[in-house]
Amino acid sequence: MNDYLVAILLGIVEGVTEFLPVSSTGHLVLATDLMGYDASRWAVFNIAIQPGAILAIVVLYWRTFMAVLTGLLKREPNSIAFVRNLLIAFVPAVVLGLAFNDQIEALLENAIVVAWALIVGGVAILIVERLAKTQPVGGIAGVSAIQSAKIGIVQCLAMIPGVSRSGATIMGAMTLGIDRRTAAEFSFFLALPTLTGATVLQMVKHRDAITSGGLGLIAIGFVVSFIVALAVVKGFMAVVTRHGFAPFAWYRIVAGTAALFFLYNH
Incomplete structure (x- = not known):
């Protein structure tokens, strides 16, 4: 398959x-492996395109960013707590x-680990x-510094491909009693x-491969x-509000099982 078509598919x-x-x-690793591509060749690409999805969040929540920035200039407690919590995490x-x-890079080439995860x-x-008992906390600024640190520690589980950074942080926060939306x-x-730091690290480390x-x-x-993430984030919040996270859990189980079946019988 043409490299440009592969880039489009992986971007989606x-x-x-x-x-x-x-x-x-995990999905990017499985996609390259199941379609028969060299996972190691596309590993840097998979990380380098993450800023596209990050930009989608900036666009969708630009009012929040502006409010926080304005609040910081005015030394408002909520804005300070917002930034503090994210930095701690x-x-x-x-x-x-x-x-x-x-060690993390080595795992990015292991589709079996992804499927089980x-x-x-x-x-x-x-x-x-x-089992989680949650309650409204008043948004990100309402999360305590200790809770933020714990969420940050749980996020590190996502260094194992297939675990899911968003899944780890969301479930970690809910375990601490934080409501679904927050x-x-x-x-x-x-x-x-998090993703900006990971992207910069990989692009600096592999700059020769990228520029060639x-x-x-x-x-x-x-x-x-970027374009796809814009639509997905809006839909995600609607699904979570109505159905919770169970649909995504069942999808993970089915997708992981199917991937294992394919990988062990291919």
């Missing part, structure tokens, strides 16, 4: 899955990401959905520093993931 996968609790990285990913970067993560979501939005906003012909493909994947 990234845009659809980045903010859903189904693991975008971001720190564990920085520490572990830098410490175990090589999808299944286990799906079961975990069903358990949390049934948990989802915390995950969205935490993605900005990959920039065009990355640009295509970036644009496609």
Whole structure:
């Protein structure tokens, strides 16, 4: 298949899955493996197109960003708490990401790990959905510093491809008693520093591979993931409000099982 078509397909996968609790990285790994492509060749591409999905959050929540920025200039407590919580939650990913970067990259080529992680993560979501007792906390600013640190630690589970960064942070927040909507939005906003940091690290580390012909493909994947993510995030909040996270859990279990069947019989 033509490389540009592959870039478009992977951009769609990234845009659809980045903010859903189904693991975008896991789906990108499975997509390259199940379609017969060299996962190691596309690993950097998969990370480099993540800013497209990040930009979608900036566009969709631009009023929130402007309100926080204005609040910071006025030293408003809510705006300060908003930024503080995201920075606290971001720190564990920085520490572990830098410490175990090589090991994490090795896992990105293992589709079997992804499939099992999808299944286990799906079961975990069903358990949390049934047992977690949540209540409104007044948005991200209403989350405590300690809760933010715990969410950041849980987010690190997503360094295992297939676990899902959004799934880990959302379920972690709900386990701490934070309501669904705030948990989802915390995950969205935490993605900005987390995914930006991961992207910059990989692009610096693999800059030779990118500049030797990959920039065009990355640009295509970036644009496609941005457009798709715009539509998906809106739909995601509607589904969560009405049905919770169970539909995504069952999808993970079915997708992971199907992937295992294919991988072991291919």
